[in-house]
Amino acid sequence: MQKRILIVEDEGSIRDMVAFALRKADMEPMAAADAREAQLAVAATVPDLILLDWMLPGMSGLELARRLRRETLTADVPIIMLTARGEETDRVAGLEAGVDDYVVKPFSTRELIARIKAVLRRSHGDDGSGVIELGGLKIDGPAHRVHAGADTIPIGPTEYRLLHFFMTHAERVYSRAQLLDHVWGGSVYVEERTVDVHIRRLRQTLQPWKLDGLIQTVRGAGYRFSATAA
Numbered sequence: 515m516q517k518r519i520l521i522v523e524d525e526g527s528i529r530d531m532v533a534f535a536l537r538k539a540d541m542e543p544m545a546a547a548d549a550r551e552a553q554l555a556v557a558a559t560v561p562d563l564i565l566l567d568w569m570l571p572g573m574s575g576l577e578l579a580r581r582l583r584r585e586t587l588t589a590d591v592p593i594i595m596l597t598a599r600g601e602e603t604d605r606v607a608g609l610e611a612g613v614d615d616y617v618v619k620p621f622s623t624r625e626l627i628a629r630i631k632a633v634l635r636r637s638h639g640d641d642g643s644g645v646i647e648l649g650g651l652k653i654d655g656p657a658h659r660v661h662a663g664a665d666t667i668p669i670g671p672t673e674y675r676l677l678h679f680f681m682t683h684a685e686r687v688y689s690r691a692q693l694l695d696h697v698w699g700g701s702v703y704v705e706e707r708t709v710d711v712h713i714r715r716l717r718q719t720l721q722p723w724k725l726d727g728l729i730q731t732v733r734g735a736g737y738r739f740s741a742t743a744a
């Protein structure tokens with residue numbers, strides 16, 4: 515089934531370029547020039563994913579993302595924000611609004627399509643068996659073990675929890691604060707720097723198998739587990 519992608523972008527040339535690339539990738543584009551048009555489009559047909567320009571006339575892309583997240587109909591629809599370079603520092607605000615990923619302008623349509631596919635493929639959890647295989651890594655929840663091919667990877671408890679969270683939420687960027695919430699739990703006070711320490715240890719753990727690249731740093735935003743080549 516063709517995936518329906520809503521493009522919310524006020525620049526007609528970018529809208530057309532993205533729509534063309536989506537059709538070529540066998541996806542069905544829907545288009546809106548501002549937040550109001552986007553809301554009307556979504557009310558008519560819920561898309562599989564929304565590409566949302568940060569700078570829109572009237573309501574900003576960020577505010578629209580917040581509203582879409584609050585609506586039952588669109589709460590789970592993945593959102594990729596299109597941002598200009600200067601807006602990168604606001605990524606954390608986007609993550610808190612529930613944005614799934616970012617693509618920085620100017621982007622190649624190849625890069626954009628790859629990101630869209632990755633977000634659409636993103637695993638929301640395991641298949642019920644508790645075993646997840648992604649990017650050459652296998653994590654076995656019930657056995658509490660991590661494998662690369664025939665090898666069992668020795669891993670510390672915190673790195674295991676971090677990796678398990680990443681692999682059940684692949685292709686999605688998380689800020690340090692969000693990782694603290696999800697992996698360490700909100701009950702203890704831990705500095706955000708702690709996240710960096712354990713990310714480093716996790717990469718060192720995976721390094722002998724050359725799998726450390728699966729844990730990506732997203733500048734100004736946080737970290738992501740990605741099984742697609744950067």
Ligand code: CA
Nearest residue numbers: 524567569570
């Ligand atoms: Ca714009």
